[in-house]
Amino acid sequence: DKVTIGVSVPAADHGWTGGVNYFAQQAIDRLKVTYPNVEFVFASAPDAPKQIADIEDMVATRGIDALVILPGDPDAMTSAIKQVKDAGKFVTVVDRQLSINGVENLYVAGDNPGLGANAAAYFKEALPEGGNIVILRGLPIPIDQQRFDGFMAGIEGTNLKVLDDEFANWNRDDGFKVMQDFLTRFPDIKGVWTQDDDISLGAIEAIKQAGRDKDMFIVGGAGMQQIIQAVADGSALTPVDVSYSPAMIATAIELTTAHLVSGVQVSGRYVLDSTLITKDNAAGFLDPASPF
Amino acid sequence: MSASAPDTAAKPARGFRIDLKTAGPLLALALLVLLGITLNENFLSYSNLTNVLARSSFIGIIAIGATFVITAGGLDLSVGSMAAVIAGVMIMVMNWLIPSFGIGWSVVLAGMASGILLGGVAGVFNGLMITRGRIEAFIVTLGTMGIFRSLVTFLANGGTLSLNFNVADVYRPVYYDGILGVPWPILVFALVAIAGEILMRRTAFGRYCAAIGSNEQVARYSSINVDNVRLLTYILQGVLVGVAVLLYVPRLGSASSTTGVLWELEAIAGVIIGGTTLKGGYGRIWGTVVGVVILGLIGNILNLQSLISPYLNGAFQGVIIILAVLLQRERRTS
Amino acid sequence: MSASAPDTAAKPARGFRIDLKTAGPLLALALLVLLGITLNENFLSYSNLTNVLARSSFIGIIAIGATFVITAGGLDLSVGSMAAVIAGVMIMVMNWLIPSFGIGWSVVLAGMASGILLGGVAGVFNGLMITRGRIEAFIVTLGTMGIFRSLVTFLANGGTLSLNFNVADVYRPVYYDGILGVPWPILVFALVAIAGEILMRRTAFGRYCAAIGSNEQVARYSSINVDNVRLLTYILQGVLVGVAVLLYVPRLGSASSTTGVLWELEAIAGVIIGGTTLKGGYGRIWGTVVGVVILGLIGNILNLQSLISPYLNGAFQGVIIILAVLLQRERRTS
Amino acid sequence: MASSVGETAPIILAASRVSKSFGEIPVLFSIDFDIRPGEVHAVIGENGAGKSTLIKILSGLEQPTSGSISFDGQTVVLPPNGAAEAMGIVLIHQEMNLAEHLTVADSIFLGRELKKFGFLDVREMRKRAAAVMETLHVHVDPDARINTLSVADKQMVEIAKAISRDARVLIMDEPTAVLSVGETQTLFEQIRRLTARGVAVIFISHKLDEIMELAQRVTVLRDGQLIATVGTEALTPDSIAQMMVGRELSNLYPPKHEPDVDAPAVLSVRNLSALGVADVSFDLRRGEILGFAGLIGSGRTAVAEAIVGLTHRSSGQITLDGKPVDFTRVSQSVDAGLAYMTKDRKGKGLLLNMGLRPNLTLLTVKKHLRAGFLDSASETRALERAVRRFDIRARDASVAVGRLSGGNQQKLMLGKTMESEPDIIIMDEPTRGIDVGTKQQIYHIIAALAAEGKSIILISSELQEVIGLSHRVVVMRNGRLAGVLEGAEITESEIMRYAAGIKQSGNDERISA
Ligand SMILES: Nc1ncnc2c1ncn2[C@@H]1O[C@H](COP(=O)(O)OP(=O)(O)OP(=O)(O)O)[C@@H](O)[C@H]1O
Numbered sequence A: 001d002k003v004t005i006g007v008s009v010p011a012a013d014h015g016w017t018g019g020v021n022y023f024a025q026q027a028i029d030r031l032k033v034t035y036p037n038v039e040f041v042f043a044s045a046p047d048a049p050k051q052i053a054d055i056e057d058m059v060a061t062r063g064i065d066a067l068v069i070l071p072g073d074p075d076a077m078t079s080a081i082k083q084v085k086d087a088g089k090f091v092t093v094v095d096r097q098l099s100i101n102g103v104e105n106l107y108v109a110g111d112n113p114g115l116g117a118n119a120a121a122y123f124k125e126a127l128p129e130g131g132n133i134v135i136l137r138g139l140p141i142p143i144d145q146q147r148f149d150g151f152m153a154g155i156e157g158t159n160l161k162v163l164d165d166e167f168a169n170w171n172r173d174d175g176f177k178v179m180q181d182f183l184t185r186f187p188d189i190k191g192v193w194t195q196d197d198d199i200s201l202g203a204i205e206a207i208k209q210a211g212r213d214k215d216m217f218i219v220g221g222a223g224m225q226q227i228i229q230a231v232a233d234g235s236a237l238t239p240v241d242v243s244y245s246p247a248m249i250a251t252a253i254e255l256t257t258a259h260l261v262s263g264v265q266v267s268g269r270y271v272l273d274s275t276l277i278t279k280d281n282a283a284g285f286l287d288p289a290s291p292f
Numbered sequence B, C: 001m002s003a004s005a006p007d008t009a010a011k012p013a014r015g016f017r018i019d020l021k022t023a024g025p026l027l028a029l030a031l032l033v034l035l036g037i038t039l040n041e042n043f044l045s046y047s048n049l050t051n052v053l054a055r056s057s058f059i060g061i062i063a064i065g066a067t068f069v070i071t072a073g074g075l076d077l078s079v080g081s082m083a084a085v086i087a088g089v090m091i092m093v094m095n096w097l098i099p100s101f102g103i104g105w106s107v108v109l110a111g112m113a114s115g116i117l118l119g120g121v122a123g124v125f126n127g128l129m130i131t132r133g134r135i136e137a138f139i140v141t142l143g144t145m146g147i148f149r150s151l152v153t154f155l156a157n158g159g160t161l162s163l164n165f166n167v168a169d170v171y172r173p174v175y176y177d178g179i180l181g182v183p184w185p186i187l188v189f190a191l192v193a194i195a196g197e198i199l200m201r202r203t204a205f206g207r208y209c210a211a212i213g214s215n216e217q218v219a220r221y222s223s224i225n226v227d228n229v230r231l232l233t234y235i236l237q238g239v240l241v242g243v244a245v246l247l248y249v250p251r252l253g254s255a256s257s258t259t260g261v262l263w264e265l266e267a268i269a270g271v272i273i274g275g276t277t278l279k280g281g282y283g284r285i286w287g288t289v290v291g292v293v294i295l296g297l298i299g300n301i302l303n304l305q306s307l308i309s310p311y312l313n314g315a316f317q318g319v320i321i322i323l324a325v326l327l328q329r330e331r332r333t334s
Numbered sequence D: 001m002a003s004s005v006g007e008t009a010p011i012i013l014a015a016s017r018v019s020k021s022f023g024e025i026p027v028l029f030s031i032d033f034d035i036r037p038g039e040v041h042a043v044i045g046e047n048g049a050g051k052s053t054l055i056k057i058l059s060g061l062e063q064p065t066s067g068s069i070s071f072d073g074q075t076v077v078l079p080p081n082g083a084a085e086a087m088g089i090v091l092i093h094q095e096m097n098l099a100e101h102l103t104v105a106d107s108i109f110l111g112r113e114l115k116k117f118g119f120l121d122v123r124e125m126r127k128r129a130a131a132v133m134e135t136l137h138v139h140v141d142p143d144a145r146i147n148t149l150s151v152a153d154k155q156m157v158e159i160a161k162a163i164s165r166d167a168r169v170l171i172m173d174e175p176t177a178v179l180s181v182g183e184t185q186t187l188f189e190q191i192r193r194l195t196a197r198g199v200a201v202i203f204i205s206h207k208l209d210e211i212m213e214l215a216q217r218v219t220v221l222r223d224g225q226l227i228a229t230v231g232t233e234a235l236t237p238d239s240i241a242q243m244m245v246g247r248e249l250s251n252l253y254p255p256k257h258e259p260d261v262d263a264p265a266v267l268s269v270r271n272l273s274a275l276g277v278a279d280v281s282f283d284l285r286r287g288e289i290l291g292f293a294g295l296i297g298s299g300r301t302a303v304a305e306a307i308v309g310l311t312h313r314s315s316g317q318i319t320l321d322g323k324p325v326d327f328t329r330v331s332q333s334v335d336a337g338l339a340y341m342t343k344d345r346k347g348k349g350l351l352l353n354m355g356l357r358p359n360l361t362l363l364t365v366k367k368h369l370r371a372g373f374l375d376s377a378s379e380t381r382a383l384e385r386a387v388r389r390f391d392i393r394a395r396d397a398s399v400a401v402g403r404l405s406g407g408n409q410q411k412l413m414l415g416k417t418m419e420s421e422p423d424i425i426i427m428d429e430p431t432r433g434i435d436v437g438t439k440q441q442i443y444h445i446i447a448a449l450a451a452e453g454k455s456i457i458l459i460s461s462e463l464q465e466v467i468g469l470s471h472r473v474v475v476m477r478n479g480r481l482a483g484v485l486e487g488a489e490i491t492e493s494e495i496m497r498y499a500a501g502i503k504q505s506g507n508d509e510r511i512s513a
């Protein structure tokens, strides 16, 4: 008989969440064809209250049997998601950990501290004697903090010196501005960590404009096609990237659907590693169809 | 000799005649409800309606405060950030009091008190800068919008402030329970709306707000203390933001730098859709309630169907907002 | 003093006396520059100053349009979203024309033309809804803000629209190059500011804007076609958003749903900091330029120091904005 | 100062050696003034003489730069912002001072609302508002919003507001400027009722006959100086005028030139109906001054506004020089040589926050363009011309028009209208708030314009003015044309008969002639 699955994700307000929206809809379109008796309800929300409203509506008016959710702000969403669970729905949480354990049936996790740690490892390797680096952060929200802490822990005890960190809001324009000003301020920068490829794209333009693209390298994150292509091409400015694929949402939707339709037992945690993308393995991350 | 001709003038008092200006938003509301009913049979269900009303209550309560501010010719852009900082401080206060008070209602009540108090203080600050500092309300509250938002980011150290789970369990019923099946947020919203309506129509304060918004000089010459009345509108706004946050915290149990983003825009939109004049002089609490519910319903209706691409939600919202006001205008001129 | 004495009669205009109201924002600007110099010796460097001015130019050009809209008693909240949709469409048009036109300036020029055109059309739409539809500007542009933003998200399929790299290479110089060492964005900003200043002070249109914003009835009784003038302000705003986008696209060669977020707030803030009255009737292009540069410098200065936690950036911004206007007020009353 | 009234009642309010400057500019020099209970004390003087400033000081709205105020024999500093109302000093402002969004009842009780259990007693306030309006014979709905009222009705609301307060001193700054004879008489009845109860009334007016009728004493100001305070019994309108202006005022009205009966009709209105107007037809000939008389709200303004396209015309034809026209915008009528000067200078006539120059040229900005740009030199020349022609007095051209004295604002508005050099001018209460000296000048200007071949419609509530200037007079009543008077018929009593509906004429044959 009919099964309804709700999918709730944050609004496409920067590259990575844009990718999440894209891959979620892709997966839904694909699975709708494969499983004609499964109906999907998709919603994206710019903030926690709206996202809570979305899942309340899914339960109250759309009669969902399962919920796949990438919570924009997991702490704020925990009790609302728990209500869905308590109403007897199957709950899959993606990427971000809720603040109480055991709410979700299935957790498909990204690894935010790992993203920071991976990048840190590369910096240590690329700058063994140490050197000045700057950090362009995302928005002041927990994921950013986890990435940042992971990175700082990773470079502890080295001679890498963080000159300053500023928020660039996961946004190309802000990446451009902050990088311009860092370049004005610091005559000697060896490396830039942006933790997000959208920010990188803005920062790259600023570095090129200042003509200092020979002096430094930049490490982003999330695996945007444009950057992966540059890595594959052996760019000196972007030698590596750290994966953090928005396609994890698709994995979560697929697993949940499989469970509901064919009773495949899925539970516990699926942690999708954040891996370092280098010239050697970049080809495996290229996907011309992806908008991200 | 008798003066002006009676037949061209004096119409009898209107008594309980329906105000055409009210009919506009009500009509838009009715059309939205109709749309909801056709889209989904569960639309009118008890749980859906209480869901929508309960979650509209934060913005609703804030918008009632905004109605007074706007009627008196002011503007408060800081309410969203203020909500965030109040939520953050409430959570910190409650977490901090657990060791001394233990888990229980006393902690929650202390948290609530601190929230209301902080709201009042924030309102006093905005109001004093505007009335005594003589700075445009737009600038003051744009400034405090940034200041409050920064403060909560700072307090949360860039992350999220979360309420202790045991306290959260005590506090939760304030959002999710109610009396006679009506959730508390709806009850509080209704109470605030009724009190607001009375304050606006039946007290000197409400009348003074309209007078000041309409013509400050006239108000001043009528020996109204313009600065104090205006200050009071900002304090009222702050306190009502505090009240809204009291209901918000048990729902989310956390606060971060993204809490309450764009609430100011939504609150002002609700006020204007409800028929209050943005330039001041005329305000209608009742209309604001309708306006906020319209905004809440639009979000709900978008979730009732899968026809519109979620990317176009904003467009749908925009069109409905314009239409809601267009209906009002049409009726007004006819 | 005798009745017919000339000293009681109207004296001619005051000539070039410095306007105290202008001194306020200029003083704030000077203080910021001083702060910048003390914080970082590179602050006054050629590259830093051109960087800041060039990236302020988008908001600046938009804010000049907003000055007219606000002077005439209107408001346009849609400019940020409008910029995003124009950028998106420009990029799509250019990418789409490559097969027929080949890589080169012809594609870029066609893209530019489409951008300006689209801006004008968006302005016409806003303006007609406001003047002919008689809907509050706040509501109309809040609506179109949502509509435009949705459209660009839809066009970009939730992601980013990127300009073909080869075309981007042709187009890049429009942001990064200039003449005599002055980047194009700064030149265009300066030109638009001068033209705007002339339009505001030396043409009937500018006079009409102020008259309408000051008292619409008086304007109507003075044979001014209020609706047309107001419509023109929105069209001008749209076209100027188009011009700003022409300079924005070559910078990063992309547009997404985050392009231009909150530009409306920044533009309006620039206008008000510059001394234009939010309620209309008095506008000052020159002040707007100063206001926008102040806002640009605040961001720059924050990035040039490590004293303030980045969590508190918003607070610093808020304080400076309030202070900038406070300075203005102080001088005004003295 | 020796009182010229042999009253024994103690002085209630007095100013002693009061001076006032705005910034550097002195406007009042050491004025002495006093008033006793039950007395009507008039203040007169030219426009800008300082009358409004004096009474603002007497009611606490302005503080004197030097000198003192005493109330009930005590030297006091009056509280600012209208708080002196609590002491019984009530002011009716020259410029109407009502909040446009409020209702009539709200306005009348603003600042001293009636309450029951802490809440507004809306019903009682509405009832009392209606009662006050009734004593003034005004028929407006207490729930009507101020912005829907005509100028005259607003003035009546303002008066109602003042007399409904428990005044001991009632100060009225040109309350009758927009009132017609009927309303003025009603107002005077109320004033007499109040003075009989011992209320002291300070009364400002440029209409000297009103002063003769009402006041016991007159204080004359000229250029901020106290000229004299004298009892009215010793005065004639001519002697007052002389004291005010400082010269003899012979012939207030210029001689009427012979109307040319064969002159063609430049403006014909047929069966005009619009908001507040029903089936109005009349002709205006070249070189003619056509007076429009009627009571408040009789539709004279409504006729004018419908003709020039300010309000929507529901039916009727208008022809200009024989050609049918259909103005939907004011610019069309101005371009066709037809200009309308509003009576609502504050709401519709002038931009109060702007200087003199932009106000003067607002209607005719296009005339001051050179190569598409505003030519400020040409604007300045226009201002200099207007200042000379209409004797406009201002500190300097950049002063906000809202700070000019009422009469000077009115002169500026006249100048603004005349800037468009119209062939046909509709003047609505053109001498509202203008002193006798300037009035005489304006009358001569109007007569000269007519002599030049311009045509003028003169809407006025001052019957003397209509009678003194007009070749023919249209009397309106209830939005309809009640009669057209010509030649010897033009008398006060005839006009009043038509206006009040006592006489009705089948005048169709006359106007179609
Ligand atoms: N707030 C003000 N600032 C500057 N000048 C002022 C102000 N108010 C009045 N004045 C000036 O003071 C003078 C006296 O003005 P006032 O209004 O008292 O004249 P008035 O006798 O009432 O004239 P009218 O008959 O035209 O009403 C005028 O020259 C006027 O321009």
Ligand SMILES: Nc1ncnc2c1ncn2[C@@H]1O[C@H](COP(=O)(O)OP(=O)(O)OP(=O)(O)O)[C@@H](O)[C@H]1O
Binding pocket: B008, B009, D148, D149, D150, D151, D152, D153, D178, D275, D276, D277, D294, D295, D296, D297, D298, D299, D300, D301, D302, D303, D461
């Ligand atoms: N905006 C409006 N809405 C409703 N009624 C109006 C409006 N404007 C005017 N009226 C009505 O039209 C009629 C004519 O008013 P109008 O002011 O034209 O009279 P008037 O004879 O010119 O007045 P006055 O004697 O003061 O010059 C009045 O009954 C008035 O109430």
Ligand SMILES: [Mg+2]
Binding pocket: A164, A165, A166, C302, C303, C304, C305, C306, C307, C308, C309, C310
């Ligand atoms: Mg820093």
Ligand SMILES: [Mg+2]
Binding pocket: D051, D052, D053, D094, D173, D405, D406, D407
């Ligand atoms: Mg006066």
